[in-house]
Amino acid sequence: MARMKFLCDAERCIECNGCVTACKNEHEVPWGVNRRRVVTLNDGLPGEKSISVACMHCSDAPCMAVCPVDCFYKTSEGVVLHDKDLCIGCGYCFYACPFGAPQFPQDGAFGLRGKMDKCTFCAGGPEADNSAAEFKKYGRNRLSEGKLPACAEMCSTKALLGGDGDVVADIYRNRVLKRGKGSEVWGWGTAYGRPDKGAAPPGAKS
Amino acid sequence: MQVRIRQWLVVLALACGTIAIPAAAQPEPGSAKEQAAQQQTQPGNNQPFWSDVRGGDNPYQTTQVRGIESSILVQPAGETWRQLRNGPITIYGGWMIVAVMILIGGFYSWRGQIKLHDQPSGRRILRFGAWDRMVHWGAAISFVLLAVTGIIILFGKHILLPIFGYTLFAWLAILAKNIHNFVGPVFAFCTVLMFVTFVKDNLPKAHDVKWLTKAGGLVSGEHVPSGRFNAGEKAWFWIGVTLLGIVVSVTGFILNFPNFEQGRALMQQANVIHAIVAVLFMAMSLGHIYIGTIGTEGAYEAMRTGYVDEVWAREHHELWYRETVANNQGGGATNPAAASALKEGWKA
Numbered sequence: 001m002a003r004m005k006f007l008c009d010a011e012r013c014i015e016c017n018g019c020v021t022a023c024k025n026e027h028e029v030p031w032g033v034n035r036r037r038v039v040t041l042n043d044g045l046p047g048e049k050s051i052s053v054a055c056m057h058c059s060d061a062p063c064m065a066v067c068p069v070d071c072f073y074k075t076s077e078g079v080v081l082h083d084k085d086l087c088i089g090c091g092y093c094f095y096a097c098p099f100g101a102p103q104f105p106q107d108g109a110f111g112l113r114g115k116m117d118k119c120t121f122c123a124g125g126p127e128a129d130n131s132a133a134e135f136k137k138y139g140r141n142r143l144s145e146g147k148l149p150a151c152a153e154m155c156s157t158k159a160l161l162g163g164d165g166d167v168v169a170d171i172y173r174n175r176v177l178k179r180g181k182g183s184e185v186w187g188w189g190t191a192y193g194r195p196d197k198g199a200a201p202p203g204a205k206s
Numbered sequence: 207m208q209v210r211i212r213q214w215l216v217v218l219a220l221a222c223g224t225i226a227i228p229a230a231a232q233p234e235p236g237s238a239k240e241q242a243a244q245q246q247t248q249p250g251n252n253q254p255f256w257s258d259v260r261g262g263d264n265p266y267q268t269t270q271v272r273g274i275e276s277s278i279l280v281q282p283a284g285e286t287w288r289q290l291r292n293g294p295i296t297i298y299g300g301w302m303i304v305a306v307m308i309l310i311g312g313f314y315s316w317r318g319q320i321k322l323h324d325q326p327s328g329r330r331i332l333r334f335g336a337w338d339r340m341v342h343w344g345a346a347i348s349f350v351l352l353a354v355t356g357i358i359i360l361f362g363k364h365i366l367l368p369i370f371g372y373t374l375f376a377w378l379a380i381l382a383k384n385i386h387n388f389v390g391p392v393f394a395f396c397t398v399l400m401f402v403t404f405v406k407d408n409l410p411k412a413h414d415v416k417w418l419t420k421a422g423g424l425v426s427g428e429h430v431p432s433g434r435f436n437a438g439e440k441a442w443f444w445i446g447v448t449l450l451g452i453v454v455s456v457t458g459f460i461l462n463f464p465n466f467e468q469g470r471a472l473m474q475q476a477n478v479i480h481a482i483v484a485v486l487f488m489a490m491s492l493g494h495i496y497i498g499t500i501g502t503e504g505a506y507e508a509m510r511t512g513y514v515d516e517v518w519a520r521e522h523h524e525l526w527y528r529e530t531v532a533n534n535q536g537g538g539a540t541n542p543a544a545a546s547a548l549k550e551g552w553k554a
Contacts, residue, residue: 037271086376096284
């Protein structure tokens with residue numbers, strides 16, 4: 001079974017925010033919720049680089065470990081999903097996530113948090129695949145239709161890659177060899193564990 | 207906030223720069239300089255640049271997406287927070303509460319309820335006026351609600367979830383979260399009232415030292431005279447209600463109102479302090495609740511009705527009893543209860 005991973009090639013990302021727009025359009029996410037964002041480093045300076053970031057679907061996901069109601073689960077493809085019916089909107093996943101992926105629509109006065117929303121790797125949620133209920137809560141389920149995430153598919157420079165981790169790594173390795181630079185696989189150590197440490201078992205909690 | 211100030215400073219600096227200073231004077235972040243130097247010796251090594259990814263205070267790190275700390279790529283402190291919360295706080299905190307419960311249970315089976323030595327006289331003295339009781343029970347009820355809901359949020363996953371199942375437990379947890387969020391400010395308010403109401407009689411006195419060295423006769427059963435509040439109650443007032451109460455309230459407010467756009471680092475730290483202090487607070491409160499209910503005959507009635515028997519007052523708070531009686535005789539009131547009511551400043 002494929003292990004789904006995201007990779008953003010910072011040598012290619014041109015900060016067009018096409019992935020952000022594609023995501024919003026595909027899933028019709030509520031106002032104020034951003035499942036994906038593009039961060040520009042050294043903006044306006046020589047050596048400016050941009051990276052598109054969303055939930056990385058970590059091997060040892062911190063959100064999963066700290067959730068007080070255990071609403072997260074991991075699919076057989078390594079995608080980290082959550083059940084909005086169980087979510088209590090405590091914000092702990094937001095404290096734990098290094099990537100700032102969990103988003104909370106405001107639900108009531110004083111910033112009371114609603115149900116958490118985050119990138120699903122276009123894999124929907126626990127409801128029946130492609131059902132109306134699933135779309136309303138989690139957006140489109142493209143994986144069940146044999147498609148890859150909309151953000152990566154839409155990327156004009158193919159900077160953002162999403163799919164089988166082995167294939168993604170092969171594409172990226174090939175690029176690095178050909179152009180001779182930019183070998184930082186941004187976020188992979190944090191999300192999928194350092195190669196020398198060995199990967200955490202799937203669904204690992206602590 | 208700091209980021210925003212710096213952003214404004216940069217805007218200001220740029221605005222000044224366009225007028226007076228040549229563009230070359232534009233400040234460059236340290237990492238950009240380091241990066242340029244790195245390119246000379248090691249072309250292709252972007253280490254200084256990538257180390258910026260984890261920092262949140264670089265004004266040149268931007269995003270078009272509006273949100274709390276959305277320009278930060280990686281915030282690594284969340285992992286530390288996770289290890290602390292899921293590790294020592296949950297494990298040691300949980301067992302500490304269990305240990306205190308076992309200790310109290312052991313003490314109760316050894317000593318049983320502390321009974322009055324003499325027969326109750328039937329003459330009653332007002333110990334807590336209506337205001338005192340209202341403030342006490344306001345704080346007490348909100349405290350218990352917060353403790354129970356807090357326990358559900360921190361330990362429920364390990365204790366209740368396996369029994370209740372996901373659907374029922376999530377329903378309970380949503381209820382717990384909302385009760386916790388709304389009762390929290392009520393408790394903070396009651397804590398302030400508690401302090402103002404009871405601080406006068408909780409000021410340390412010389413006789414408290416004697417009480418403390420004898421541990422109030424809790425173990426020996428010896429009689430140690432005390433004022434309106436004994437040193438144990440004073441310790442609970444200063445350490446529990448005041449210190450732990452204020453810390454738990456302040457950290458609670460930080461967590462309760464995310465609409466002020468406080469960053470994750472602050473909330474992680476606030477949550478760690480909140481959880482540690484709350485566990486200590488709960489452990490201490492168990493002692494207070496035990497002594498105030500099944501541990502001591504007549505103690506619960508004092509806070510429930512406001513009145514204590516004269517014998518109870520003499521046996522538990524001798525100095526306060528004498529003072530009350532003396533005030534009664536000096537003030538010319540007909541009975542100690544009325545005198546005490548006058549002293550309280552409340553019409554009985």
